[in-house]
Amino acid sequence: MKNILFVLNIYPGKGGIESVTSTLVEYLCRYFRIYTLSLSEIPEVTKPNGIEQSFVFPGEEPDKNIAFFNELVARLNIGVIINQGMFLHISDIIFNAERNRKVPVISCLHGMPMYEKNIFWNMPAVKAASRSVKRKWRIKMMLNRCKEYNNLLDTFKKGHQRISAESARTVLLCDEYVSSYNKYYDIVNKGYVIAVSNPLPQKYESVKPLKWDERKDEILFVGRVCEEKRVDLLLNLWSRVKNKNGWKLVIVGDGESLDELKELVSRHKIENVDFRGYTETPETYYKDAKFLVLTSKFEGLGMCLIEAMRYGVVPVAFNVSDGVKSVIEESGGMLVKMDDNRKFVKILKAITKGEIGDERMSDMAYAKSMRYSINTIGPRWVKIINEVVED
Numbered sequence: 439m440k441n442i443l444f445v446l447n448i449y450p451g452k453g454g455i456e457s458v459t460s461t462l463v464e465y466l467c468r469y470f471r472i473y474t475l476s477l478s479e480i481p482e483v484t485k486p487n488g489i490e491q492s493f494v495f496p497g498e499e500p501d502k503n504i505a506f507f508n509e510l511v512a513r514l515n516i517g518v519i520i521n522q523g524m525f526l527h528i529s530d531i532i533f534n535a536e537r538n539r540k541v542p543v544i545s546c547l548h549g550m551p552m553y554e555k556n557i558f559w560n561m562p563a564v565k566a567a568s569r570s571v572k573r574k575w576r577i578k579m580m581l582n583r584c585k586e587y588n589n590l591l592d593t594f595k596k597g598h599q600r601i602s603a604e605s606a607r608t609v610l611l612c613d614e615y616v617s618s619y620n621k622y623y624d625i626v627n628k629g630y631v632i633a634v635s636n637p638l639p640q641k642y643e644s645v646k647p648l649k650w651d652e653r654k655d656e657i658l659f660v661g662r663v664c665e666e667k668r669v670d671l672l673l674n675l676w677s678r679v680k681n682k683n684g685w686k687l688v689i690v691g692d693g694e695s696l697d698e699l700k701e702l703v704s705r706h707k708i709e710n711v712d713f714r715g716y717t718e719t720p721e722t723y724y725k726d727a728k729f730l731v732l733t734s735k736f737e738g739l740g741m742c743l744i745e746a747m748r749y750g751v752v753p754v755a756f757n758v759s760d761g762v763k764s765v766i767e768e769s770g771g772m773l774v775k776m777d778d779n780r781k782f783v784k785i786l787k788a789i790t791k792g793e794i795g796d797e798r799m800s801d802m803a804y805a806k807s808m809r810y811s812i813n814t815i816g817p818r819w820v821k822i823i824n825e826v827v828e829d
Contacts, residue, residue, distance in 0.1 A: 471490050493510060520544050521601070524608075599626075609822075615633060678783045678786075737759055750803055752803050756774050756782070770800070
C-alpha cells in the first residue's frame, strides 16, 4: 500500500481546500495510507477518518521546514506528495534542492488561474493608497508600465512555471481553466496539466432533496464572511427588495467581516436577514432552502454551489470565473454578468414574488450535482496517483 502525503497551508481548517482534502482523504484511505503536513492547524476542527498521522511544520524558518519535510518524506516512505493549493511559499519547501526527486508530486490549484491579479488590490499598501494613486496605477497597468503590479505577476508566473515543470501532474478545477492556465503562465509540459473537479463529501451520496413546496422561503449564503465574498454587496442588493413577502436571506458562515455586517444590517434596518454563524454541517441549511446566492469578487469553483445543488437548491451567482460558469451551466440556476447589480436585484425580486423557482429547476440542480460525486471523482484520483508512480 502506497503512502500519500498531503501538504497544505492549514489543516485541519474551515476553508474550501481543507474541506476538499478531508473528502479525498476519506475516499483515498481505502487504497493508500494517508498523512498530512501543514504550516498551521485549527485544532477544534474535526479531522476525517482515514488519516494515519498529521504533522505541522516546526516554525517559520524555511531551512528548518525544508529539513523537516525531507526527513518526514524519507521516514514515512512517502510514495506520492500532493501539493494542495500550489501556494508559492509551500511549493518552495516541496521542491527544495535536496528533496528526493524519485517521489512524484501532484500539484493542485484550488483557485482560478490569474488569481494574483486580485491579490495586488488587496495588498495593505495598495488598499491604503489614495484614489488618485490607484487611478495612476490603473492607467500604468493599461500601458503595462506599473512596476509593482508587473513584479507581482512575474513572481507568480515564474512560480507556476517551476511548479508545473517539477510536478508529475498539475490539476486544475475544470476543463475551461486548462488552456488559459497554459497560455497565461507559458507552461511547457502542457500534457501534464489536467482538470479534475472537487468532489462532494461521501455524506452527500444518499441525499434525496425535499419537494419544492416542502422547503422554506429562504435564500442562502454559505461561506467565509470576508471582503472577497462581498457579503456587504449581497446585503445591499437584498435591501433593494422592498417587499420580501416573508422570504429570508440566511447568512451561514463566520469571518473577519461578521460583526461589521451585523452592524450594517442594524444601522440600515435591512429586514429578513438571519446570521447563523459557522457550521461543520451546512446541509442543515441546504435541505430546507430554495436558492443559494454567490456574489464573490473571485471564485475558483464554488463548492457551496455544488453542495447546495445536491439538495436541489437553485444557484444564483455572478459570472466571476469559468469555474463558477461550469457549475451553473445546465443546472437550472442563473448566471449574472459580473457586477450587473440591477439584474441581480431583479432576480431577487422575482424570487420573492414567486415568479422564479419550481420543481423543474430544483431537479436540474440536483442532476447537475451528480457530476461531482466522490464516487465519480475518487476513482480518477486513484488512477492519477497510480499513473504518476508508474511513470
